Amino acid sequence: MYAPPIANLIDMFARMPGVGRKSAVRMAFYVMGLPASEAEAFADAVRVAKETVVLCETCQSYTDTQPCAICSDAKRNRAVICVVENPKDVEAMEKTHEFSGVYHVLHGVISPIDGIGPDDLKVRELLERVAAEDVQEIIMATNPSVEGEATALYLAKLLTPFGVKITRIAHGIPVGADLEYTDEVTLARALDGRREITL
Amino acid sequence: MYAPPIANLIDMFARMPGVGRKSAVRMAFYVMGLPASEAEAFADAVRVAKETVVLCETCQSYTDTQPCAICSDAKRNRAVICVVENPKDVEAMEKTHEFSGVYHVLHGVISPIDGIGPDDLKVRELLERVAAEDVQEIIMATNPSVEGEATALYLAKLLTPFGVKITRIAHGIPVGADLEYTDEVTLARALDGRREITL
Numbered sequence: 527m528y529a530p531p532i533a534n535l536i537d538m539f540a541r542m543p544g545v546g547r548k549s550a551v552r553m554a555f556y557v558m559g560l561p562a563s564e565a566e567a568f569a570d571a572v573r574v575a576k577e578t579v580v581l582c583e584t585c586q587s588y589t590d591t592q593p594c595a596i597c598s599d600a601k602r603n604r605a606v607i608c609v610v611e612n613p614k615d616v617e618a619m620e621k622t623h624e625f626s627g628v629y630h631v632l633h634g635v636i637s638p639i640d641g642i643g644p645d646d647l648k649v650r651e652l653l654e655r656v657a658a659e660d661v662q663e664i665i666m667a668t669n670p671s672v673e674g675e676a677t678a679l680y681l682a683k684l685l686t687p688f689g690v691k692i693t694r695i696a697h698g699i700p701v702g703a704d705l706e707y708t709d710e711v712t713l714a715r716a717l718d719g720r721r722e723i724t725l
Numbered sequence: 726m727y728a729p730p731i732a733n734l735i736d737m738f739a740r741m742p743g744v745g746r747k748s749a750v751r752m753a754f755y756v757m758g759l760p761a762s763e764a765e766a767f768a769d770a771v772r773v774a775k776e777t778v779v780l781c782e783t784c785q786s787y788t789d790t791q792p793c794a795i796c797s798d799a800k801r802n803r804a805v806i807c808v809v810e811n812p813k814d815v816e817a818m819e820k821t822h823e824f825s826g827v828y829h830v831l832h833g834v835i836s837p838i839d840g841i842g843p844d845d846l847k848v849r850e851l852l853e854r855v856a857a858e859d860v861q862e863i864i865m866a867t868n869p870s871v872e873g874e875a876t877a878l879y880l881a882k883l884l885t886p887f888g889v890k891i892t893r894i895a896h897g898i899p900v901g902a903d904l905e906y907t908d909e910v911t912l913a914r915a916l917d918g919r920r921e922i923t924l
Contacts, residue, residue, distance in 0.1 A: 527819050529789040531774040538770045542752050553741050565775040569768040571737045575730040576764040590728040
């Protein structure tokens with residue numbers, strides 16, 4: 527019973543991840559209540575982001591410069607590449623302020639069930655990069671899911687011939703979490719990844 | 726560290742009601758991952774909704790036809806007007822399938838603390854409507870908040886000279902809710918609004 531243009535807008539919002547029907551309605555009515563100039567700015571933001579943002583030709587992350595800010599930063603250590611699933615993961619890593627290397631974004635993980643193979647990911651680009659540059663270490667920072675693990679192992683196998691050190695980020699109990707409420711898989715990984723305490 | 730066009734898009738989403746920073750990031754990246762045509766369709770949906778949707782000259786609800794679908798429906802009883810705060814409330818009432826009258830949308834409530842007076846709402850339009858048409862009953866369906874109550878009382882006072890029956894929707898325990906967990910104000914209203922059981 528909503529006017530068709532509103533119903534259409536609600537549908538658009540409802541398609542977004544994590545947005546339910548009620549949220550979509552609230553968001554659509556928020557847009558309807560905006561001054562015309564702000565609604566226009568919102569529509570433009572979508573358009574501009576889509577038009578000006580491209581994949582960095584080096585790391586395949588989203589960027590509006592070529593190469594991206596990280597790849598063109600002289601202070602970054604180009605010999606260490608952190609392989610992540612998505613551009614969002616780059617941001618998550620950057621927030622730690624602990625990583626001074628560069629990234630490579632796969633744009634997904636190998637998932638036969640979803641019909642996603644290595645050719646659907648930025649795997650070739652990674653191999654070309656490792657072949658062309660002087661890379662010393664590749665950190666596999668895909669998620670600790672079945673697909674993330676499989677992808678990390680697959681890439682590790684592919685990259686072995688290059689004689690580069692390949693590592694996997696540690697999985698274990700999150701800082702601040704309670705042992706009692708940690709699932710057994712995580713706990714097993716935490717146990718497996720234990721380190722000697724050096725005093 | 727996000728590319729500026731992405732950061733801008735995230736900001737736009739984050740301004741929406743009920744959308745936190747993390748959701749805004751997820752939504753922005755969802756848009757980035759859309760095919761260009763779909764992102765364009767999304768931007769257009771915002772623009773078209775904003776450009777084609779106007780206020781119904783009769784009930785002041787959102788519409789893309791003049792008058793709106795409800796006001797132009799011959800099966801609707803024009804003698805009964807249900808006054809609601811927002812266009813969304815029209816939809817909520819319609820979902821009950823119990824109301825065959827027409828609506829009047831105020832687009833807010835009187836709230837001196839927010840500087841919103843009767844002139845900021847569609848009050849004049851309601852008075853003109855009651856003066857011009859043969860209205861028998863006006864149902865105040867504003868929310869049971871302090872402002873909603875005050876607005877209902879204010880309008881009731883304004884409308885009294887027209888000699889029209891003015892009613893207020895009932896407030897009480899929601900269907901399916903537990904007496905034990907119902908707040909005392911609602912419980913008091915439920916008690917106050919009790920009806921005799923006729924067998």
